[in-house]
Amino acid sequence: xxxxxxxxxxxxxxxxxxxxxxxxxxxxxxxxxxxxxxxxxxxxxxxxxxxxxxxxxxxxxxxxxxxxxxxxxxxxxxxxxxxxxxxxxxxxxxxxxxxxxxxxxxxxxxxxxxxxxxxxxxxxxxxxxxxxxxxxxxxxxxxxxxxxxxxxxxxxxxxxxxxxxxxxxxxxxxxxxxxxxxxxxxxxxxxxxxxxxxxxxxxxxx
Numbered sequence: 001x002x003x004x005x006x007x008x009x010x011x012x013x014x015x016x017x018x019x020x021x022x023x024x025x026x027x028x029x030x031x032x033x034x035x036x037x038x039x040x041x042x043x044x045x046x047x048x049x050x051x052x053x054x055x056x057x058x059x060x061x062x063x064x065x066x067x068x069x070x071x072x073x074x075x076x077x078x079x080x081x082x083x084x085x086x087x088x089x090x091x092x093x094x095x096x097x098x099x100x101x102x103x104x105x106x107x108x109x110x111x112x113x114x115x116x117x118x119x120x121x122x123x124x125x126x127x128x129x130x131x132x133x134x135x136x137x138x139x140x141x142x143x144x145x146x147x148x149x150x151x152x153x154x155x156x157x158x159x160x161x162x163x164x165x166x167x168x169x170x171x172x173x174x175x176x177x178x179x180x181x182x183x184x185x186x187x188x189x190x191x192x193x194x195x196x197x198x199x200x201x202x203x204x205x206x
Contacts (some may be wrong), residue, residue: 006114010090011049013041014082014134015056015100016072027187028100029061033200037103037187038062044105048114051091054100055082078155079134080146087143099134101187103196106135109177113137113169121145121164125174125184132174132184133157 015028015038028038042065045052054062059069073085079099086095094117096110109125116123117137124136134157142164149160161168177183187193197205 005050006048006111007050008092008094009049009114009137010051010053010086010092010095011045011110012082012086012090012095012097013038013045013052013054013056013062013100014079014086014097015054015058015062016075016082026058026061030187030193031205032103032187032193032196033202034205037101037196038065040103041098041100041105042067044107044110045096047107048110049096053086053089055085055089056100074150077150077153080155080157080160081150083138083157084143084146084150087138087140087146090140093140094137095140096137097134099186102135102183102185103187104181104183104185104199106177106181106183109135109174109183110137112173112177116167116169118167120167122161122166123169124161124166125169127171127174127178127184129184131158131161131168133161135184 029036053068055070056062057071062069070085070089072081074081083097086097098105113123121142122138125132187196197203
């Protein structure tokens with residue numbers, strides 16, 4: 001079932017990593033179930049977000065898909081730099097941010113986060129492993145808060161979130177959305193890729 005697009009929300013894919021543990025292969029383009037990971041992500045964002053864009057230092061793979069692509073305003077500053085760029089470039093007041101290697105995003109959780117935001121600076125889920133800042137929604141107005149962290153080289157998203165008026169969703173609230181899929185799973189290594197393919201019912205996929 002399709003989920004109604006959330007007005008005022010831009011979905012942002014952060015694709016600026018170097019993918020060293022994947023042999024520098026573009027993780028967004030590896031396939032899970034015969035479909036590139038980026039296309040799994042875009043399908044979820046198309047269901048939920050009014051606008052979609054990608055933050056990437058190599059725009060070609062995404063421009064070919066007709067996507068709006070921006071390079072990092074402050075390159076080599078990890079996901080925090082990507083979030084900062086997203087907040088500066090987004091045409092809407094709020095952004096949902098995810099990584100380019102997350103094939104199992106939850107559209108229902110994105111919608112729930114949009115309700116949970118409710119005037120806060122951010123809505124961030126927490127599971128048994130901790131905060132999940134790359135399946136979260138942020139208000140565009142927090143961009144100035146990020147800049148000092150970037151200038152100091154303090155790049156942990158969790159440290160920034162601790163300074164915000166953030167609504168942290170507890171594990172019990174997140175679990176119903178994660179029950180059927182490992183929604184926060186990242187494809188960081190070849191072993192992770194095989195695990196994702198098994199979860200999608202395609203073990204041994206070439």
